[in-house]
Amino acid sequence: MYNAISSNIWKSFALVAFFVALITGIGYVFAHALESPAILPIAVVVAVISSVGSYYYSDRMVLAVSHAHPATREEHAHLINSVEGLALAAGLPAPSIYVIDDPSPNAFATGRDPKHAVICVTTGLMEKLNRIELEGVIGHEMSHIKDYDIRLMALVAVLAGTVVLMSDWMIRSFWFRGRRDNRNGNAIFVLLALVLALLSPLAATVIQLAVSRNREYLADAEGAMLTRYPEGLASALEKIDQAPEPLKEASKATAHLFIANPLKKTDGFLSSLFSTHPPIEERIRRLRTM
Amino acid sequence: MATGVVLTGVLAVIALAVLWTIFIYNRLVVLRNRIDNAWSQIDVQLRRRYDLIPNLVETVKGYATHEKEVFEKVTQARAAMTAATTVAAQGEAQNQITQALKSLFAVAEAYPELKANENFMMLQEELSGTESKIAYARQFYNDTVMSYNTTIQSFPANTIAGAFGFKEREYFTMEESAREPIKVKF
Numbered sequence: 001m002y003n004a005i006s007s008n009i010w011k012s013f014a015l016v017a018f019f020v021a022l023i024t025g026i027g028y029v030f031a032h033a034l035e036s037p038a039i040l041p042i043a044v045v046v047a048v049i050s051s052v053g054s055y056y057y058s059d060r061m062v063l064a065v066s067h068a069h070p071a072t073r074e075e076h077a078h079l080i081n082s083v084e085g086l087a088l089a090a091g092l093p094a095p096s097i098y099v100i101d102d103p104s105p106n107a108f109a110t111g112r113d114p115k116h117a118v119i120c121v122t123t124g125l126m127e128k129l130n131r132i133e134l135e136g137v138i139g140h141e142m143s144h145i146k147d148y149d150i151r152l153m154a155l156v157a158v159l160a161g162t163v164v165l166m167s168d169w170m171i172r173s174f175w176f177r178g179r180r181d182n183r184n185g186n187a188i189f190v191l192l193a194l195v196l197a198l199l200s201p202l203a204a205t206v207i208q209l210a211v212s213r214n215r216e217y218l219a220d221a222e223g224a225m226l227t228r229y230p231e232g233l234a235s236a237l238e239k240i241d242q243a244p245e246p247l248k249e250a251s252k253a254t255a256h257l258f259i260a261n262p263l264k265k266t267d268g269f270l271s272s273l274f275s276t277h278p279p280i281e282e283r284i285r286r287l288r289t290m
Numbered sequence: 291m292a293t294g295v296v297l298t299g300v301l302a303v304i305a306l307a308v309l310w311t312i313f314i315y316n317r318l319v320v321l322r323n324r325i326d327n328a329w330s331q332i333d334v335q336l337r338r339r340y341d342l343i344p345n346l347v348e349t350v351k352g353y354a355t356h357e358k359e360v361f362e363k364v365t366q367a368r369a370a371m372t373a374a375t376t377v378a379a380q381g382e383a384q385n386q387i388t389q390a391l392k393s394l395f396a397v398a399e400a401y402p403e404l405k406a407n408e409n410f411m412m413l414q415e416e417l418s419g420t421e422s423k424i425a426y427a428r429q430f431y432n433d434t435v436m437s438y439n440t441t442i443q444s445f446p447a448n449t450i451a452g453a454f455g456f457k458e459r460e461y462f463t464m465e466e467s468a469r470e471p472i473k474v475k476f
Contacts, residue, residue, distance in 0.1 A: 077412065077415045077416070077419070078415055078419070081415065081416070081418075081419025081420075081422065081423070082419075082422075084419075084423060085419065085422045085423045085425075085426045086426065088331060088335075088423055088426040088427045088430055089426035089427075089429050089430050090430070091324070091328070091430050091433075091434070228429070
């Protein structure tokens with residue numbers, strides 16, 4: 001368990017560092033091609049501004065979109081006790097607990113930091129899983145909160161947004177400038193910049209999804225650490241995978257928050273590259289070999 | 291001229307050493323305070339369990355009026371907890387409470403009307419949840435102790451720890467008697 005945790009943390013660092021280096025490189029090339037050094041800082045500022053709102057209100061937004069209602073002690077005593085217990089194990093304040101009425105078993109965690117955190121589960125999850133499996137899932141969600149994963153994914157979204165903005169700007173200015181400034185050395189940069197502008201949004205998305213998958217593995221490992229029982233989460237993931245119905249209230253925008261991909265599954269290498277979650281078989285295998 | 295450079299270099303090294311010492315010292319303080327906080331969290335849960343017991347005893351008495359032995363055990367265990375002054379005695383009292391509660395719930399199995407009583411079911415869930423929380427709180431306490439002890443033992447922080455009197459802390463363990471299986475008599 002300890003090894004899985006530390007290797008995942010290193011991978012996160014590596015991915016984000018690579019992303020930042022990529023952005024700096026692209027920014028440099030674009031700035032030369034357009035002879036405008038302002039492109040990188042402006043793109044960063046715009047990307048930050050457009051992400052700030054959704055990051056700050058991430059908890060309320062997702063809850064509203066998913067039609068979740070707060071859990072009550074009368075109806076969900078066991079859920080509340082489990083969440084409070086795992087919060088104690090993680091050394092965190094207990095997050096707010098919400099419930100979605102849906103037969104599809106799933107759960108998510110959101111909130112910008114542990115003090116404003118929310119854990120939400122579906123009624124399907126509580127019905128289909130036994131107590132140990134439920135604690136495995138809650139441990140996974142608690143780990144997302146403990147690791148500030150929402151904050152990290154917001155940062156990565158800003159990075160990806162920066163790349164997209166810069167590429168967009170690059171293509172537009174090339175379109176409108178035409179061939180006015182045609183120095184030889186500049187032409188190479190312009191060509192390189194165009195290629196990058198077309199490919200880098202794709203690369204940014206791939207990196208963003210790679211970080212998301214990496215954090216899922218990390219949350220699995222740390223969740224197993226909290227419960228000291230990886231089999232609980234492994235068994236829960238098996239049951240969740242076998243459930244036939246997709247989650248009604250999930251959309252592409254919120255899909256990455258859930259513990260298992262709530263939209264219909266597709267197989268194949270390309271789809272796994274563009275998936276927010278790692279394949280469930282691999283997650284279960286890693287848990288069972290901890 | 292050369293002495294000026296050497297002097298600056300020496301001062302820089304000293305400044306860095308002082309900053310590093312402050313950093314390590316503060317880190318040790320944070321880790322130590324986490325341990326104390328974690329310990330008091332265990333107490334909070336133990337207190338919660340203690341407070342739930344009278345309600346439970348009354349509910350069970352309403353159905354199982356003749357099970358005097360079990361009620362006495364629970365009452366004694368509770369009294370032992372208030373009387374305990376040393377840490378060892380407190381640990382002993384907590385174990386007594388755990389065993390008494392297990393006997394009480396085992397006895398309740400024989401009374402189906404009691405088991406269907408809503409208040410009893412609520413108390414059962416609350417006590418079971420509290421037992422889990424006690425276990426999780428102890429687990430977290432041990433995690434904080436491990437983190438602190440590892441930092442104290444590692445080089446170079448062990449020099450600071452030794453200099454400022456940071457001592458290793460003990461893990462929470464179960465006493466031998468608590469490891470034995472609980473004997474339940476009907």
